[in-house]
Amino acid sequence: MIIQYSPYTLRPRTVLNAAQGGVAKTRQGVLLKVTWPDGRIGYSDLHPWEELGDKNLSEQLQDLKAGRLSYQLEQSLWLANRDSHLRQAGKSIFDEGIKVINNYILTDYLSAPDGLVDEIKQQKFNTVKLKVGMNLDSEIEFIARLASANFQVRLDFNSVGSLKIFEKFYNKLTPLARASIEYVEDPFRYNYEQWMQASQMLPLAMDNEVHAVDWSQETEPLPFGTLVLKPAKCDVNTYLKWAQNFNLKIAVTSYMDHPVGVIHAVGVAMELQRDYPEVMLEAGCMTHALYQLDEYSAQIDCSGPYFKRVTGTGVGFDNLLAKAQWLNL
């Protein structure tokens, strides 16, 4: 197996989450090109978020070279393998699975134009996801606006809060706003008792804190009802098993990564929607829109909350991947 990589930079339109410390920084990652001994070639993304506990890029590339695979590297290779089979068969990832609806993602609502909420409504989104924990009072105000416009709301604290902050936050929400909240993702660092208390206030979802859960010991009820599955770093079968054993729902999301990673996530979401519709909630894969347009994202076309088919085989972008510069590990 030959692995090559191609570095890229993504330029956020705005600050992406509370874990980023309030500054919109450019983001580095690499695309991977994997050639198997039988001649199959597949592509995937490797986009570490050190802020969320991933090893940095150069460490991960060294690990990849040495065959030490993190969760993230395992997923990158698994996704490249999926892509290679589709390419070999001349199929697009959009030929598999069924269309999934996505939530709208808003990171910069504090400077959002007045008409934004109406515009999202017109585009027929049901659900809006907000990254919170940066400015609670204005966030609470904005949630109230979304609730009065009849949106379902997903919130993500990226574990920067605490039970105390969460209580304060909850107490300031109007009953209408509370009722609009589908779930709160990673309200603060995982602690069974404290998450249990928080879950008495609002439904919780588990994303980045998943390895803090003792899955062999835990019994129902868990303090969260939803698992956020990022194909970029989560093993799909393990998540399905947890969902079935603990009666959880799954929301598939992209990893605020490269468009190649985004379409891989959409592909996994579409397949799970076909095979396990009873488990699946709306997806959250439209993170490419958080970055300035580049030649890859220019090939992604959405119609409201739905992705349109991307041209090409596998995850698409055939013309761009063919002309990218590939470096040896």
Ligand code: MG
């Ligand atoms: Mg999250």
